[in-house]
Amino acid sequence: MSLSLVRPVLVSAVLFMAITGLAYPLAATGLATALFPRQSSGSLLRHGDTVIGSSMIGQDFRTPHYFHPRPSMTGDLPYNAAASGASNLGPTSAKLRDAVRERAEAFRKENHLAADAPVPVDAVTASGSGLDPDISLANAHAQSARVATARHLAVDKVDALIDQQALGRQWGVLGEPRINVLALNLALDSASIRTLP
């Protein structure tokens, strides 16, 4: 009884590997490349010939004249898009408490906030991927005075840019309102900010 199973068992492994492991993903790749060339290669952003990032993937920003992303726990350096990772610290972890305290103090200091000023939770917690491209609107507005000072701009111009760049819920219902840090910083660098009200 089992001998008659040898051929179908062995052949089915190889056959279905070829169908589901090669033909299917290759067909999907062919169709995706033809229909959505930009997204299929990773939604890359370019300045001339240079790739400057992906609109889906967060980047590290440290200088004061850019908006800063959420804390990242990827690999050996933050926003390493070749080694996604998170803290995996639990809610009663002393390490997490110390990290949050340090980040909150650093956030208040760099943004010239009062010592007990509330800090938006997403600014002091590491994201799940370590590559979160977005921050909350509260986080962005808390940073706008610093960015405005560093760029010699009026704060309300920077705040207006935040509102212009803000992403709403998808289709008005799904997900959360947020702002893409890379898009916001690119808009800061472009001339568009000078024409804002």
Add this chain to the structure above:
Amino acid sequence: MSIDIVQFALLLALMAGLVVVAGRWLTRVLTAQNHWLPERLGYRLLGVDPAAPMDWKRYGIALVLSNAAMMLLGYVILRLQGWLPFDALQRPAQTPDLAFNTAASFITNTNWQSYSGESSLSNLSQMAVITFLMTVSAASGIAGCAAFIRGLAQREARDVGNYWADFTRIIWRLLLPACLVLSLVYVWQGIPQTLASSTDATTLEGATQHIVVGPVASLEAIKHIGTNGGGFYGVNAAHPFEDPTPLTNLLHMLAMFLVPSALTYAFGRMLSRRRQGWAFLAAFVVMFVGFLSVEYPAERHGNPMFTSLSVDQTPGATQPGGNMEGKEMRFGIAQTSAFVAVTTAATTGSVNAMHDSLTPVGGMVPLFLMMLNDVFGGVGVGFINLVSFAILTVFLVGMMIGRTPEFLGKKIEAREMKLVMLAVLAHPFCILGFTALAAVWPGASASFANAGPHGFSELIYAYTSGTANNGSAFAGLNANTPFYNTTIGLAMLMGRYFTLLPMLAVAGSLATKRSAPESLGTLPTATPLFTCLLIFVIVVVGGLTFLPALALGPIVEQLAMTASQFF
């Protein structure tokens, strides 16, 4: 908050709509008489007659042996990865214990990952091992369930269908078309699908960022439709390339529910007992909503530690608030809580946030859902598990009110009850046994990332996830050691086949029985009362079995958190 409720309602409404569509489609696939051209070519290559009937034993042997051959093929490719072409990043082969763990994980539909995808697997392995095993394990699960349903429908016969025909049709008619369409929608939303491995970007501040890409969308599609759950990237669907927008997040959740919920409908049609199918679906939905309504407030309320450090976690118009450690901005609290509940209910194991960083109660919900293992459940096996509890319920109630236990017109006798108890008990035995072993194994605790009760939660989560064939993790645990790779690998194999095979035997045994006419003494099983009894039995049996272990982990941690105690 109201918009969050709207999102939950939308998820359930769309799922309910898809039940009928997918259920009809699935029924047609499983009851088809014709053969498509590629299917006929396949049968010829395999040398099988797709019309030849099989009894449950032959069906089960074919399933297990073909799974074994596929697992071996996957293992070999993983071990040879270093020599295989098309990898610009030249990622080396996996070690023997890791390759065993990976192959066992993906053939059992678990998708536990002791490795991190982007640094460990080439694009060829992601396709020819991971995508391949994801598809065939899902097809095997659905085929097993089809045989099970036919066994319940049979009268005085042994035939439960032909494994090769079921397996082939499920792949050609259900999985491949659905996955191809879904993967294109995913690419439209921003999931990459390319044979390139990485791109170097120069960031605005002048640093270099290596962006790893690959055939992600085709893997994501089968990962969710097949309730598999293994990620292309280390952080799974938290990665913006695996789940770039709130819409893809919703589609992931709907895809996970698609087959498990459609199977209740297909069951109702194939047995001409539609009310019974709806009664089972109602049990799924009631339990799911119950668990979600614990998960969401726990995460939304957040961690009192944040407030004590003057960190603002109040939900409002400008921020989602709550416990954002390990979560992504685009999902916030609502879409994350829903995903946590869906992925552990449907035992997918895909995660869009780090479960290790959930609040204690928020982490207990996915743990308990996997311990129950039958709120929707994985493709095929979840439904089988639910029926095993339905038989147990019929038996318990029969004992209490002095009626002969009957289920779907068949008498439930000693042989069936023994097999059902084997399937029901294998699950906690495996979870608690391996957890106890690891707790005393020298050096095993060195893998914990968190101290105190949370470390124990990491441990029991690992074996629960493995046994339930879920695959999600409290990912701080460093499970890539020979001890964990081997024991979790065994837990996955036992969890899969020690529930699937006994229940196939039950179906085989019921198939040969005469149909007993319903009488006044028959307990009706398609009523709201029975659905309530079924939920009660599931929760009480699950609760009594696992409550002591939960008390050592999440429950004591919740008390510590409210008392501001840190470890």
